[in-house]
Amino acid sequence: MVTAGHCTSGNGAITNPSGSDYIGPVVRDNWRNGYGSVKLSGQSYYSGDLSLYRVNSDSSASARIYKGGKTSSSSRPVQDYWRRWAQSGDKVCTGGMMTGKKCGWQVTDTQPTIHYSGGTTAKNMVVAKKSPGSCTINGDSGGPVCTVDSSGRAHAKGIVSGGGSSDNSGGLCDPCWLYFTDIGLANSAFPGTIARY
Template sequence: MVSTLPAAALASAGYQRGPALMSPQPPDVKTLPEATALALDKARKLAEQHPDDFGEPWVDPETGQVVLGTVSGTGNRLAADQGKDVLRRPVTRSKAVLEKIKDGAIGQPAADLPDAAAIRMTRIDAEHNRVIVTVNRATDAMLEALTARYGADAFAVEVDPAFNPSKSSRYDDGPHNWGGGAEMTIHRAPSGDVFGCSSGIPVWLPGEKSGMLTAGHCVPTGGYIFNGADTNYMGWVSKNDRENWTDGRGSTLLPGQSVFRGDLALIEIPNATSGYYIYRGSVANPYTAIIGQLAPRRAGLGDEYCNSGFKTGELCGWKVYNYGINVSYSGGETVRNVVAGYKSGKCTGHGDSGGPTYFVMSNGRVQVKGVHTGGSNLDGSGDCREFFTDVWDALDAFPGIFPRVLP
């Protein structure tokens, strides 16, 4: 039975019954010795002739030997005739079953699956006796439907946003609403004044609703948010309970709270979703990364991180040098209880406010750390300071939210 809990709850509870999720890896193709290649070809032909008795054969990368999975007594007998060059191994799914999954999870046979257009490639993972489904974005509904159809251990999901030929830019993001510095056009209430900021961290809201964290000073009186092109509606921020900033003053306390939580706003996305990705890269050539983790703790001294915003793009090389600080901005407003980072080189710029701070993990996914509020030497270079609201303060500020992650 597939759980209907949102990804946030599953991740928080350490729930592991869903399909395996993986990041794309650069190909590492090695030429097989001719004898091995011939033995593999022979095993493949045998499996094709008897698809109900064998799994898909493969070459063990450590031993260099051909492995032929068997699912029946007939398979065991036929495999024994292949000689010492082929190892036998019992498997659960036959080649016939794997091919059925491979063919059924893509194209027209998969048209009834939620978000089927995002499924771009399927292939057999012979070593693990499963199918890998490559998607350019993953949704809970898609994963649950695939799991209900095939079983969680019958396939793995490779999430590769680069497979999307119509991938949005920072400027025209939507309707899946990725974080990481997509440009947002904000119509502040009640004046209707237009303001530009960056999207931050995609989150779950209570009730399995989608949301997005950004900076409170972007929406200090609430308002309506569109993409940078002002063509796709994202959502709205309600005054006071979904933002903690007052123009001319700075950070304010949220209702019922006694601790300042930096500079935050929570966008509710009523008619679309927020994705599991953030934008990385330059302004001119952005790409996306999967949000793989919530920072396991609050930011500490010496932590390294990056930030991303629509004005400057991605900047890495920051190191935390203080936290829990209050900063008085040039306009007289004070941001309270934020983390401070330092680096030399290119600094953040006006318009980067609301973008995320994050750590890039070894697998290419990102660990979200916070939401950018401001810095020093904006739009310049040299000695740079950067200030962000810790993501753990965001969780305390808005109880029940959780970053959208694909662990």
């Protein structure tokens, strides 16, 4: 499975939020804590904010994305993944662990460098904006960015890295900003391809 690189440490363990269940080990990670994006071995480009981990044999995973609020157990199948790079004007939804599903995002910039508070830098990212509404918050990182087709199936488009509002109101009056890694970078940077139904 793929998550945000800043959510993990290279060769570390992935657990559930309470730390009580071991899910599996990190396989590859392009994020150096305290610094930000780094190039993976053998690659000449930065691939955003990504980490690949293996799901342990006593756990299960499937190509589905949760829908609804943060406590929802309802999900939808992943039909496919974005077959082109993000472009300005693309519309997307997010699925964060803390805020649940949020739609209305529109891509405004591709391949910028994002400077996060704390001094870390994410390179080769995608920026989206929405207004009005509520923003993603800490804890949503690593969640999916997708679109949903008319039959209710999701198309994977990226991995949430960060965002928020410029006035820290939670986005109720101010535009929300979303920073995510394009799903194409996950496909090119890591072994394998995105699972789908």
